Amino acid sequence: MSKNVTLPHQQGSTDAGPGEPLLSVEGLEKHFPIYGGFPFRKQVGAVKAVDGVDLQIYPGEALGVVGESGCGKSTTGRLVTRLLEPTGGKITYAGQDITHAGRKQLAPIRSEIQMIFQDPFSSLNPRQTVGTIIKSPMEVNGINPPGGRETRVRELLETVGLNPEHYNRFPHEFSGGQRQRIGVARALALEPKLIVADEPVSALDVSIQAQVVNLLQKVQSELGIAFMFIAHDLAIVRHFSQRVAVMYLGKVVEVADRDSLYTRPRHPYTHALLSAVPEADVDSAKKDRIRLSGDVPSPIMPPSGCRFRTRCWKATEKCASEDPPLVQISGNREGHLTACHFPEEPTLSRGKDVVLDPALAALEDGHTAKD
Numbered sequence: 001m002s003k004n005v006t007l008p009h010q011q012g013s014t015d016a017g018p019g020e021p022l023l024s025v026e027g028l029e030k031h032f033p034i035y036g037g038f039p040f041r042k043q044v045g046a047v048k049a050v051d052g053v054d055l056q057i058y059p060g061e062a063l064g065v066v067g068e069s070g071c072g073k074s075t076t077g078r079l080v081t082r083l084l085e086p087t088g089g090k091i092t093y094a095g096q097d098i099t100h101a102g103r104k105q106l107a108p109i110r111s112e113i114q115m116i117f118q119d120p121f122s123s124l125n126p127r128q129t130v131g132t133i134i135k136s137p138m139e140v141n142g143i144n145p146p147g148g149r150e151t152r153v154r155e156l157l158e159t160v161g162l163n164p165e166h167y168n169r170f171p172h173e174f175s176g177g178q179r180q181r182i183g184v185a186r187a188l189a190l191e192p193k194l195i196v197a198d199e200p201v202s203a204l205d206v207s208i209q210a211q212v213v214n215l216l217q218k219v220q221s222e223l224g225i226a227f228m229f230i231a232h233d234l235a236i237v238r239h240f241s242q243r244v245a246v247m248y249l250g251k252v253v254e255v256a257d258r259d260s261l262y263t264r265p266r267h268p269y270t271h272a273l274l275s276a277v278p279e280a281d282v283d284s285a286k287k288d289r290i291r292l293s294g295d296v297p298s299p300i301m302p303p304s305g306c307r308f309r310t311r312c313w314k315a316t317e318k319c320a321s322e323d324p325p326l327v328q329i330s331g332n333r334e335g336h337l338t339a340c341h342f343p344e345e346p347t348l349s350r351g352k353d354v355v356l357d358p359a360l361a362a363l364e365d366g367h368t369a370k371d
């Protein structure tokens with residue numbers, strides 16, 4: 001790491017958000033057991049989907065969570081909303097430890113933390129009218145808004161850009177984008193403080209994605225709702241989030257304010273992800289090109305030390321033996337934390353391309369030789 005000095009991460013003081021976090025997650029773990037054996041089935045291993053995640057979300061801010069498929073983003077979202085029971089770690093919401101909170105303790109919090117799902121086709125009950133779908137969370141939670149529930153539902157339909165007259169229509173009468181708007185209206189029905197949006201636009205047409213992202217942005221800024229915005233598309237996350245966390249194989253490897261993450265990434269994995277985003281190409285002459293080979297390793301047996309080392313061009317023995325802590329590297333803005341023994345220079349420019357896939361490298365060499 002030569003000239004980079006690491007400073008320990010001071011809990012609560014290194015994040016960009018002001019004041020106390022609305023949601024704080026420390027060392028969060030979710031290990032799904034794997035059973036095998038005959039005739040007696042016993043646990044033979046575990047899928048370490050989330051394996052020590054630290055995150056904070058401040059009131060009213062949008063935190064983007066990005067990473068390749070299978071790195072634990074959705075599981076983190078479901079743990080935060082307590083749809084899943086954590087195996088380890090701690091979840092604090094508004095100063096309250098809700099890690100293993102039971103039904104009773106969760107009841108008042110359930111309405112404050114809502115979730116928007118990826119698939120607007122399967123997340124709405126096809127047998128219920130739009131009115132019933134949006135109204136039912138109010139009924140379940142015994143909420144009677146002034147003017148009545150129906151009036152509130154019509155207001156919500158208007159807020160999300162749908163016609164209030166469509167109250168009695170069924171989900172199949174709407175397009176994908178409109179169905180996602182119904183999902184947003186349902187999430188808003190309980191006036192939440194935090195919405196976990198799990199890939200909310202990835203199932204939609206590209207032309208519709210921007211409209212739904214704009215709606216979520218409007219909701220966030222006008223209603224002051226905090227968002228955990230899970231996506232694999234870095235361009236969309238950049239548009240929507242004030243801070244961004246990058247996950248790899250069950251862990252956060254880098255977290256920073258949007259500008260720092262997109263213009264001064266330090267983790268090699270963040271560099272690799274950004275090199276695949278056309279939008280990040282500010283100056284094509286300077287653009288780094290990193291092609292990651294293979295998939296994310298299995299979360300059943302993650303690599304020792306730094307989990308990214310098996311795909312990293314800078315890995316050494318230290319990376320295999322020591323798990324790098326998530327810390328603030330000197331020269332970085334407050335709140336910009338990186339988990340890497342050999343972080344990249346704080347720039348996107350690169351003298352030479354890094355091609356990690358040997359087959360791709362050979363192909364490119366062939367092209368260069370012919371030129």
Ligand SMILES: Nc1ncnc2c1ncn2[C@@H]1O[C@H](COP(=O)(O)OP(=O)(O)OP(=O)(O)O)[C@@H](O)[C@H]1O
Pocket residue numbers: 032047048049067068069070071072073074075076232299
């Ligand atoms: N219920 C489950 N039982 C066993 N393994 C699971 C379960 N849910 C998720 N996993 C595994 O946990 C890992 C993380 O999955 P997760 O869905 O959280 O990743 P992700 O980053 O959201 O990926 P994607 O973008 O594809 O949804 C994956 O290897 C997945 O197969």
